[in-house]
Amino acid sequence: MSTYGTLFRVSTFGESHCPSIGAIIDGCPPGLELSAADIQVQMNRRRPGQSDLTTPRNEKDAVLLQSGIEHGVTLGTPIALIVRNEDQRPHDYSETDLYPRPSHADYTYLEKYGVKASSGGGRSSARETAAKRSSWIFIIVQTARVAAGAIAEKYLKLAHGIEIVAFVSGVGKVHIPVTAASVDEETDDAPEPLSEEFRTLLKNISRDEVDKHTTRCPHPDTAERMKQRILRAKEASDSIGGTVTCVIRNLPAGLGEPVFDKFEAKLAHAMLSIPATKGFEIGSGFRGAEVPGSKHNDPFVRRADGSLGTQTNWSGGVQGGITNREDVYFRVGFKPPATISQAQATAQYDGTPGTLAARGRHDPCVVPRAVPIVEAMASIVVMDLLLIQKSRQAAASLLPPITTLPVTMVMPPRPA
Numbered sequence: 001m002s003t004y005g006t007l008f009r010v011s012t013f014g015e016s017h018c019p020s021i022g023a024i025i026d027g028c029p030p031g032l033e034l035s036a037a038d039i040q041v042q043m044n045r046r047r048p049g050q051s052d053l054t055t056p057r058n059e060k061d062a063v064l065l066q067s068g069i070e071h072g073v074t075l076g077t078p079i080a081l082i083v084r085n086e087d088q089r090p091h092d093y094s095e096t097d098l099y100p101r102p103s104h105a106d107y108t109y110l111e112k113y114g115v116k117a118s119s120g121g122g123r124s125s126a127r128e129t130a131a132k133r134s135s136w137i138f139i140i141v142q143t144a145r146v147a148a149g150a151i152a153e154k155y156l157k158l159a160h161g162i163e164i165v166a167f168v169s170g171v172g173k174v175h176i177p178v179t180a181a182s183v184d185e186e187t188d189d190a191p192e193p194l195s196e197e198f199r200t201l202l203k204n205i206s207r208d209e210v211d212k213h214t215t216r217c218p219h220p221d222t223a224e225r226m227k228q229r230i231l232r233a234k235e236a237s238d239s240i241g242g243t244v245t246c247v248i249r250n251l252p253a254g255l256g257e258p259v260f261d262k263f264e265a266k267l268a269h270a271m272l273s274i275p276a277t278k279g280f281e282i283g284s285g286f287r288g289a290e291v292p293g294s295k296h297n298d299p300f301v302r303r304a305d306g307s308l309g310t311q312t313n314w315s316g317g318v319q320g321g322i323t324n325r326e327d328v329y330f331r332v333g334f335k336p337p338a339t340i341s342q343a344q345a346t347a348q349y350d351g352t353p354g355t356l357a358a359r360g361r362h363d364p365c366v367v368p369r370a371v372p373i374v375e376a377m378a379s380i381v382v383m384d385l386l387l388i389q390k391s392r393q394a395a396a397s398l399l400p401p402i403t404t405l406p407v408t409m410v411m412p413p414r415p416a
């Protein structure tokens with residue numbers, strides 16, 4: 001379905017030939033100061049045409065708020081927003097009417113629905129013909145996510161000081177250095193799963209620093225190598241994949257709903273709903289699978305405020321599917337975009353073998369533009385799980401205090 005969330009619900013609508021596309025966001029608390037400008041900041045970071053590393057298409061993406069807000073304050077009622085489709089041209093015949101693009105969504109949408117939008121891969125697609133309209137369908141889903149995420153993010157920042165920052169951590173084989181060395185198979189002599197340098201980056205990184213480089217990689221040496229890698233793919237009429245890392249800071253403990261709606265399960269679901277994603281890992285992730293428990297456990301320590309914290313954070317801020325107040329960090333893998341202008345041997349819809357060289361403009365690498373989309377989906381997940389936990393706590397707080405439980409069943413008082 002095109003709806004995500006339980007208490008903070010985001011529904012998106014629109015196809016390529018609609019007069020407008022948009023979203024309805026239900027469950028935003030009343031009393032939040034919100035303007036179109038708050039949303040536009042993130043929309044502008046997602047837009048194409050930002051540098052020579054993204055598609056040169058020029059889309060305006062101007063958000064028009066339709067309901068749920070008066071005098072710049074949310075009313076608690078559904079917030080509807082639209083973005084007008086300024087280029088509703090009739091369908092231009094092209095080679096992708098004959099050929100499903102390899103590894104795009106054209107074929108599966110047609111198999112699933114029996115009909116397909118004239119622009120190819122339905123709501124997931126970004127068909128690259130010469131027409132400016134070509135990218136419209138792709139904007140639909142991404143616009144709505146980014147706009148809804150911006151609303152969630154504003155609440156999270158004001159209510160809890162929660163910060164969400166994503167950045168490009170890999171392009172092809174070029175990565176920000178994350179580990180010092182690999183595990184010795186004989187001795188189990190393992191380095192820490194993530195290097196000190198990378199952990200410091202996660203602690204301090206800001207969006208301003210991320211946006212300093214067109215790749216959105218905040219590690220200057222690596223950023224330059226990534227740029228060259230993307231340009232090489234572009235010159236070869238090819239594309240290249242990459243990874244986005246995201247950190248969520250100042251999260252309260254207790255978010256996440258065991259058993260099926262664990263915090264990391266919700267995050268994984270949200271991240272893997274972004275087009276072109278191929279992988280998700282949290283905390284030490286797949287690196288953690290290589291080290292013994294003695295090197296991977298996060299021992300508890302008393303924090304300055306008397307609460308329990310952990311000395312290390314290989315768990316990535318989540319244990320048992322519930323946040324533990326440490327930073328949550330995770331990584332998302334994106335494939336190389338499917339639409340390439342290099343000729344590929346493939347087959348038409350009717351099975352006739354042939355060659356497809358997609359015309360038009362496309363992203364040689366999606367990760368620089370995926371950064372605000374990852375942040376948006378993370379914001380939506382945190383917002384939904386925060387509202388669920390707050391409603392549980394509010395309901396419990398209405399009951400008379402319990403004094404009969406054994407001391408082992410409750411958190412001991414903190415030292416003064």
Ligand SMILES: Cc1cc2nc3c(=O)[nH]c(=O)nc-3n(C[C@H](O)[C@H](O)[C@H](O)COP(=O)(O)O)c2cc1C
Binds near residue numbers: 275361
């Ligand atoms: C920010 C962003 C930009 C994208 N740009 C393109 C593009 O220019 N060309 C393309 O073929 N795919 C692009 N994609 C990926 C496709 O939308 C996606 O691969 C397609 O819908 C098929 O879905 P799947 O890869 O999830 O299976 C982009 C994805 C993202 C997140």
